[in-house]
Amino acid sequence: MLDELIAPGVIRKLFAWENELLAAHFLRLDPESRRCRFAAGVSDETIAAYAATALGADAIVHGFFVDDVLRGAAELRLLPEGEGEVAVTVEEDWRLSGVGSALFGRLLLTARNRGIGNLVMTCLPANRGMQRLAARFDGKITFASGDSMAAVTAPPATPISLWREMWSDGSAVAAGLIDRQMRLVGAKRRRRPRPIEA
Numbered sequence: 001m002l003d004e005l006i007a008p009g010v011i012r013k014l015f016a017w018e019n020e021l022l023a024a025h026f027l028r029l030d031p032e033s034r035r036c037r038f039a040a041g042v043s044d045e046t047i048a049a050y051a052a053t054a055l056g057a058d059a060i061v062h063g064f065f066v067d068d069v070l071r072g073a074a075e076l077r078l079l080p081e082g083e084g085e086v087a088v089t090v091e092e093d094w095r096l097s098g099v100g101s102a103l104f105g106r107l108l109l110t111a112r113n114r115g116i117g118n119l120v121m122t123c124l125p126a127n128r129g130m131q132r133l134a135a136r137f138d139g140k141i142t143f144a145s146g147d148s149m150a151a152v153t154a155p156p157a158t159p160i161s162l163w164r165e166m167w168s169d170g171s172a173v174a175a176g177l178i179d180r181q182m183r184l185v186g187a188k189r190r191r192r193p194r195p196i197e198a
């Protein structure tokens, strides 16, 4: 499955109050990635203002977490007429290891389960990374007359796709808990006093 995560970390949906995590993730992007994501060179203030309202009721955002830090995000914004707007970002050190694909796969699954077949995204025609990524999902990305907007399609929902989303959400909670406990255990091990040498 293309939405399966092979990199170490956890993918889960963001909660409405996690705006600051999203803002911090965007602010860590290098200038070129910022331009690719927002199709323009945007200021820190613009990013902070965008992130402050990005997790409203019209949005479903999946996040990729490493040690509780958000390192990647796949945003689905619900538009009128059953359409959606999408965007994917992965911080540089976590790229090229399938994180973007895993996030995009979760996003498409979420969209199809809500009956959103037509998705648009801001994607510069020179953005090879995003185009290769979309090509993994049967090349469902097309540009309108060389514009920076690309269209992506999602297939209709099935009982299996609904079940897969529920399973992903449930396993993300379990994976997050296990991840936290593993780090606690690791921290305790590191803190354990060394035996006194004779």
Ligand SMILES: CC(C)(COP(=O)(O)OP(=O)(O)OC[C@H]1O[C@@H](n2cnc3c(N)ncnc32)[C@H](O)[C@@H]1OP(=O)(O)O)[C@@H](O)C(=O)NCCC(=O)NCCS
Pocket (backbone or CB within 6 Å): 032, 033, 034, 036, 037, 086, 087, 088, 089, 090, 091, 094, 095, 096, 097, 098, 099, 100, 101, 102, 121, 122, 123, 127, 128, 129, 130, 132, 133, 136
């Ligand atoms: C686009 C982006 C999300 C890809 O994330 P990623 O985690 O590297 O993606 P993956 O590891 O899943 O790679 C998917 C495919 O794209 C290819 N790819 C990724 N970045 C690439 C690049 N810069 N140039 C060419 N191919 C690239 C990978 O090799 C892989 O190809 P494969 O299917 O042949 O193996 C990431 O580069 C990014 O955040 N870019 C800046 C923001 C952006 O442009 N977002 C898209 C517009 S909203």
